[in-house]
Amino acid sequence: MSDGEILFVSDLHLDRQQPQRTRLFIDFLETRAAQARVLFILGDLFEAWLGDDDPAEDFQPLFEALQRCASRCELHFMAGNRDFLVGEDLARRIGFDILPDPFLMTLGEHRLALMHGDLLCSDDTDYLKFRALVRDPAWRRDFLARPLEERRQIAEGLRERSQQAMSGKQMTIMDVNPKTVEQTMRELGVDTLIHGHTHRPGLHALPAGQRIVLGDWQVGLGPSYLSWTPNGFRLSDPRC
Numbered sequence: 135m136s137d138g139e140i141l142f143v144s145d146l147h148l149d150r151q152q153p154q155r156t157r158l159f160i161d162f163l164e165t166r167a168a169q170a171r172v173l174f175i176l177g178d179l180f181e182a183w184l185g186d187d188d189p190a191e192d193f194q195p196l197f198e199a200l201q202r203c204a205s206r207c208e209l210h211f212m213a214g215n216r217d218f219l220v221g222e223d224l225a226r227r228i229g230f231d232i233l234p235d236p237f238l239m240t241l242g243e244h245r246l247a248l249m250h251g252d253l254l255c256s257d258d259t260d261y262l263k264f265r266a267l268v269r270d271p272a273w274r275r276d277f278l279a280r281p282l283e284e285r286r287q288i289a290e291g292l293r294e295r296s297q298q299a300m301s302g303k304q305m306t307i308m309d310v311n312p313k314t315v316e317q318t319m320r321e322l323g324v325d326t327l328i329h330g331h332t333h334r335p336g337l338h339a340l341p342a343g344q345r346i347v348l349g350d351w352q353v354g355l356g357p358s359y360l361s362w363t364p365n366g367f368r369l370s371d372p373r374c
């Protein structure tokens with residue numbers, strides 16, 4: 135890849151009930167990201183996405199800002215655990231492509247793996263079972279064939295169950311497993327791993343290289359993003 139700034143964000147959790155958060159991201163797209171050459175959105179752009187046939191009128195200003203962004207720079211999206219139903223229709227509508235998880239790339243002297251991060255939380259076996267189920271093409275087809283309102287109810291039920299399950303889990307279970315991180319980096323042959331999902335932004339030096347964790351977005355805190363220029367990586371998060 136040639137020179138020019140590359141930005142990485144994740145875990146915006148945009149929600150129709152929280153227009154301020156969407157506004158914050160639109161501002162970021164129109165200001166900070168306007169000069170970037172590439173923008174990666176590494177999952178959980180939406181708090182929930184139930185299918186591309188949802189007209190999502192409330193998100194129209196967001197879609198327009200993303201379209202403007204995609205017309206200026208390369209825009210890439212990777213699904214998170216909350217928006218894994220984003221499909222080719224929305225991708226075409228906005229102008230991004232959908233990356234596999236993990237996605238490998240080279241940046242300067244670095245060999246990178248980009249991930250959402252949920253696969254690294256390997257102590258949470260219940261969640262990984264659920265993930266395998268909902269990522270199955272047959273499950274996806276069946277779910278998307280149901281009326282939108284029914285999908286909403288199913289998703290609501292799933293979310294309640296997941297919140298109950300989470301409240302009984304230790305915090306360490308919901309963080310990455312260090313052995314899984316080491317093993318993943320070794321197997322993929324990378325020196326840099328970039329992911330979100332855990333909402334624990336930070337830079338971690340490891341024997342295999344470095345792990346960079348993107349932060350979640352909160353209205354009171356402001357934008358959280360990672361920037362790469364030929365001078366290196368810079369994590370910009372109000373908590374770091």
Ligand SMILES: [Mn+2]
Pocket residue numbers: 177178214215216250252330331332
């Ligand atoms: Mn997530």
